[in-house]
Amino acid sequence: MRRFVLWALALGLLAGLAACGGKGTAPTAAPAEQSMETQAPEQAPAQAAVEPAKEIVFFNWSEYIDPEVYDLFEQETGIKVIEDNFSSNEELLAKLKGGVTGYAVIVPSDYMVNIMIQEGLLAELNHDNIPNLKNLAEEWRNVPFDPGNKYCVPYQWGTTGIGYLSDQIDEPQSWAVLFDPNPDAPWYGRATMLDDARESFAAALIYLGYDPNTTDEAQLQEARDLLIKAKAGLSGYDSDTYEDLLASGENLLAHGWSGDFLVAQEDNENIAYTIPQEGGVIWVDNLCIPMSASPEEKLAGEMFINFILRPDIGAKISEYNYYASPNAEAEKLLPEDFLNDPTVYPPQEVRAKLHFLKPVGEAEALYQRLWDEVKAAP
């Protein structure tokens, strides 16, 4: 009997350990294995020696690609794609900096591409392997964070604004619905903001009329006070399930990414999305290959990127995740009402009020410190 109890206890501890480890799933965490990069970039382009890897890992945001794309790619090339997910740019950076290897293609947003190039984490793309690059719309060929697509290829773009339940509340006109909490408002205590320091500070800074990329300490402190004030009216900070909480009617309002709300319309047709009058954030996520990829993985990754750039595949992806495609040829295959949807493609006067996030350098620590203060506030 004693032994039985010990076994039961051991099982329990194992289950506990499994729970602790449950969050981080990495294919191979080998800090020392970064020597491969030396042979990859500068060798002659026409080397027959490199065969594409049979299997690659695609490190992506969750629910961001139609899984059918993997099957089609495998049918065509015989390369199997395995997906792994991250939930913030900072997490992606932390994994790569921590020496996690085994990823062939990653999907950082604009400002993170900047940082990763600077940190030497991205491999230069061999454009010979990505002929479909020509399908990209002109405006996405020369993005400021990576002119000429040397390191990355835009994947999808979208905006950050406010989603709400249109049958229960009026369309929010201003960020004040979050930053001026009123206990009598129906959405008081039934709203979420993104659990993301840069995004949430950007919303507060835009509401205050400041640059969302400011490094001015006084402005940031003002934004922190505003975020703490807003906290009273929030049910939580959430970057992963906020759209489901709207769909179920738990919450009435959410700060989040455009396409997520549009996808959730399938569960609740009353979900709507708007960009408040003060403006919002615009972003573009990009397909890149990390330095740590082996030559075989890099080649297979470039083939995968090229496949995604195919017009029919690009259209398929946009139809799945409801984000705008940077692919001009893919857009031709998308239905008219999708292209005319102002929540997917904001009209010119709205676009003028949208800001890209940029790297803030040393001020990054200040942002994170102030974010901790917001999160810890009662």
Added chain:
Amino acid sequence: MSALLQRKPGLRAWLLLAPSFVWLMLFFIIPLGIILVYSFLERDVYGGVVWKWTLDNYRRVFDPLYFKTFLASLWIAFLTAFFSLLFGYPLAYYIATRPEKVRNALVLALMIPFWTNFLVRTYAWLTLLRTNTGLINVWLQQWGIIDRPLPLFGNTFAITLGLVYGWMPDMILPIYAALERLDRRLLEAAEDLYASRWQVFRRVIWPLSLPGVVAGTMLVFIPSLGAFVTPAILGGGKRLMIGNVITNQFLGAHDWPFGSALSVLMMAVMLVATLIYFRTGGEEGRRGGLG
């Protein structure tokens, strides 16, 4: 070779120990050393470390912001251990006093929820606790017991509830093990000597089960102190525990040295707790042996 091993029993022992020694070195000692070294270095802007020695990270640990979070985590861990004991002890006692077959079935029943992933079990609580669509609030409102939803989610209550639920078996099993081997004749002897039921419990059962109580309390307290999944989910991301702060130093703030310093501090606290356990546990063990 075998002759050599025959002649040198010390060598044989070393060879047998080698695998576990290598394992511990690779996956325990070396990582721990890295954490310790990092905690004395300066941060690099986007993660990683700069090889300049500093004590600054330890000074920042006592920054009121983080120190308060640490105290709040201690409080939650304490509450978790307290309620686990309060609810776990009677259950352990009940199980231990059943006939053997029933006992085994009950212990098994206790373990079954553990076969489900911890994350899934924590998310399941959301279905019950949500403010507006959670079953508890919906039902209570339908039955007219309450007018407006109770604050069951996104607060210390929800986090503590989730932790108590998650770690309760770790409290029950050691107490059960202690009670199960308790010699019934001692209870009869106490009763023969006119001890009241309370006195029997207070003077005989409780002291003899104390090693189990201390072990269970440690097994619940330590993981609760470092919890980060439960507060992230049931706290709605609005309540920070020290585990969340540490996670964020690595995944968000790119401040590995500070995250390491916080980890070292937490390990120190747990070490102290474990030492207390060995002292009390050891003493009670000796006394139990005499009985």
